[in-house]
Amino acid sequence: MDRVLTVIAALPPVVVLxxxxxxxxxxxxxxxxxxxxxxxxxxxxxxxxxxxxxxxSAVVAAAAAGACLGDQVGYLLGRxxxxxxxxxxxxxxxxxxxxxxxxxxxxxRGAAAVVVGRWVAxxxxxxPLTAGASGMRRTTFGWANVTxxxxxxxxxxxxxxxxxxxxxxxxxxxxxxxxxxxxxxxLGGLxxxxxxxxxxxQNRVDQ
Numbered sequence: 193m194d195r196v197l198t199v200i201a202a203l204p205p206v207v208v209l210x211x212x213x214x215x216x217x218x219x220x221x222x223x224x225x226x227x228x229x230x231x232x233x234x235x236x237x238x239x240x241x242x243x244x245x246x247x248x249s250a251v252v253a254a255a256a257a258g259a260c261l262g263d264q265v266g267y268l269l270g271r272x273x274x275x276x277x278x279x280x281x282x283x284x285x286x287x288x289x290x291x292x293x294x295x296x297x298x299x300x301r302g303a304a305a306v307v308v309g310r311w312v313a314x315x316x317x318x319x320p321l322t323a324g325a326s327g328m329r330r331t332t333f334g335w336a337n338v339t340x341x342x343x344x345x346x347x348x349x350x351x352x353x354x355x356x357x358x359x360x361x362x363x364x365x366x367x368x369x370x371x372x373x374x375x376x377x378x379l380g381g382l383x384x385x386x387x388x389x390x391x392x393x394q395n396r397v398d399q
Contacts, residue, residue, distance in 0.1 A: 205246045208236065212233050213254040214233070215232065216233070216255055218230075219316055219317055220319075221261075230259065234251070234348040234352065235351065235352035236352065238355070238356065239356040242356035243356070263341065266320030270322060294322040297309060298323050298326050299326070303333070307340035
């Protein structure tokens, strides 16, 4: 993990900012979010900010701008072409979509769905398209988009920043090495995966 952070910190700051802006911008505008979640780049930006190579405010600003721009394009695509635009996504990615859930969320929550949907990777792609296809007013979508984008960008950037700080603290003050930390992360991931599979099996039995 320490080597990964070193490589990330060595990237030119302008390259990091471009990634922080571009990946969230491409999520719903090109359906890239079905494959690569935009928060990946934003978390990296927070880590680089902690290393002192970028101001955290610049990471937040770039992430928010990219998120708002991408969702605005997704909204316009949905307004013009409707949900059919999702047919251009790869088949493997389309299987992850739940259009009914997105439609219900937009129908029941309206503008709040745009804010809430930003926190779930798949909904980040589908909700702007669904909002556009449903005829949501541009002004309503616009303010919800800006609100959700700013909150999301700030939270994910700070999470990356604090995550890097916590890692450094544990390694330095508590004497926990990289291998031990990585082992804990892997163990936690395996336990989460096992619980998820158990729930799926239980749901199949209940049905």
